[in-house]
Amino acid sequence: MGTIDRILVIGAGTMGAQIGMVCALAGFETAVYDLAETALDRARTELEERTAHAVGKGRLGEAERDAAFARLSFGTDLIGPAAKADFVIEAAVEQLDVKRKLFAELDRLTPPHAILATNSSGFVPSRIADATGRPDQVCNLHFFNPAMVMRCVEIVRGPQTSDETVRATVALAERLGKQPVVLDKEIPGFVANRILNAVRDEAIRLLEGQIASVEAIDTVCRTALGYPMGPFELMDLTGIDIGYHTKKARYDESGDPRDLPSRSVTELVGRGELGRKTGKGWYAYDRHGNKIEGTSWTSR
Ligand SMILES: NC(=O)c1ccc[n+]([C@@H]2O[C@H](COP(=O)([O-])OP(=O)(O)OC[C@H]3O[C@@H](n4cnc5c(N)ncnc54)[C@H](O)[C@@H]3O)[C@@H](O)[C@H]2O)c1
CATH class of the missing domain: 3.40.50.720 (NAD(P)-binding Rossmann-like Domain)
Structure with a gap:
């Protein structure tokens, strides 16, 4: 080689x-x-x-x-x-x-x-x-x-x-x-993202079930579980469209409705609010890329 x-x-x-x-x-x-x-x-x-x-x-x-x-x-x-x-x-x-x-x-x-x-x-x-x-x-x-x-x-x-x-x-x-x-063997999502996605999907279920807000869920993950950032903050950093396309591709393959992207993610992607790279996602960001407090999804 x-x-x-x-x-x-x-x-x-x-x-x-x-x-x-x-x-x-x-x-x-x-x-x-x-x-x-x-x-x-x-x-x-x-x-x-x-x-x-x-x-x-x-x-x-x-x-x-x-x-x-x-x-x-x-x-x-x-x-x-x-x-x-x-x-x-x-x-x-x-x-x-x-x-x-x-x-x-x-x-x-x-x-x-x-x-x-x-x-x-x-x-x-x-x-x-x-x-x-x-x-x-x-x-x-x-x-x-x-x-x-x-x-x-x-x-x-x-x-x-x-x-x-x-x-x-x-x-x-x-x-x-x-x-x-x-x-040693291929599997969609690999190791890190499979673990991360399970956490993300649960966070979205909690949000859509109106159990807690975006900010509350992120705060729990940071301050109770020791995560460096919450699942919504992380989605904003990586790009909300990435997870959306990954789930859509998995659904296209499996046909299982449980693999479909969630309602709220689909809505954000439809509006072109993809996270930090577009200045808006689960949170809004100023032109320096800093999170604007009090702008999370539920409160907008
Ligand atoms: N964003 C993340 O956190 C992350 C992490 C790990 C892996 N990935 C993977 O990395 C890849 C890129 O993700 P990203 O977040 O950088 O995407 P991005 O949308 O930021 O960038 C993609 C780039 O690809 C270019 N492009 C599109 N079609 C092309 C072509 N035919 N030839 C050359 N360039 C082309 C676009 O112009 C764009 O600049 C994806 O496969 C994604 O799954 C992303």
């Missing part, structure tokens, strides 16, 4: 931008590709701000930051960076048809040794691997949000993923300074 020097990140959204920076900071030549110029501009600006903050706090050296940016490129051209990639991390929008099309294209454009990994939160390797002619080199490399901060990455192997692919992906994750965890 050879050495990994060059990484291609697909998608410059919430996850792709920071994954790109993690790779560049770890010394890899990294290209971030997106269809949308605006997404790339936003990603660059966000990373400049984040790293300036880290330099200001003394957590990152100025030279280290500059070297990372010198290794990091952003663009709307897929062909050039794909031809040089040793490893691809796909972090495009969570839609299966988009991912399958991308993987088929990546299979054509990347060198035969390249590993094609998806950061998908919901789609297991076998849903994507057969879009390529190298299903043994496809796996999930699942980062957590914010990717520059969270240490854990879940590596999910599908029935066709080779031991060599898993070994190389674990080694890469370690070089990125992450804590890799391997799932």
Whole structure:
């Protein structure tokens, strides 16, 4: 499989931008590709701000930051960076048809040794691997949000993923300074999100059953259970549409009405209130991204 020097990140959204920076900071030549110029501009600006903050706090050296940016490129051209990639991390929008099309294209454009990994939160390797002619080199490399901060990455192997692919992906994750965890068998939601989703679904049931408010449920989780943030605060951070699409995909597969997205989540997604990224979700946020107190869903 050879050495990994060059990484291609697909998608410059919430996850792709920071994954790109993690790779560049770890010394890899990294290209971030997106269809949308605006997404790339936003990603660059966000990373400049984040790293300036880290330099200001003394957590990152100025030279280290500059070297990372010198290794990091952003663009709307897929062909050039794909031809040089040793490893691809796909972090495009969570839609299966988009991912399958991308993987088929990546299979054509990347060198035969390249590993094609998806950061998908919901789609297991076998849903994507057969879009390529190298299903043994496809796996999930699942980062957590914010990717520059969270240490854990879940590596999910599908029935066709080779031991060599898993070994190389674990080694890469370690070089990125992450804590890799391997799932030996694929399962939708993996480990962390299955546990998290069970908590989230119960929180929504309590809200929709008018047992307690958004704020009350978040407060209990933080102050009684020791969670760093409540389930509604977390949904606002990760994007309410992510959970919505994951549940919808599961329903499409199972046909079980219990897998449908909840009424309140469907309503928020319908209004385009997707959390912090749109300035409104379960809570409202000011233009600096700070939560505005007293603006939770029930009180608006
Ligand atoms: N948000 C999270 O907390 C989180 C955590 C872990 C994993 N994930 C997964 O990461 C992936 C991306 O999520 P996100 O939150 O960063 O989404 P996002 O909506 O913030 O960004 C997606 C980006 O993909 C781009 N895009 C769409 N189609 C594309 C294509 N064909 N080629 C290239 N770029 C394309 C969009 O322009 C957008 O910039 C999803 O698969 C999601 O399941 C998300």
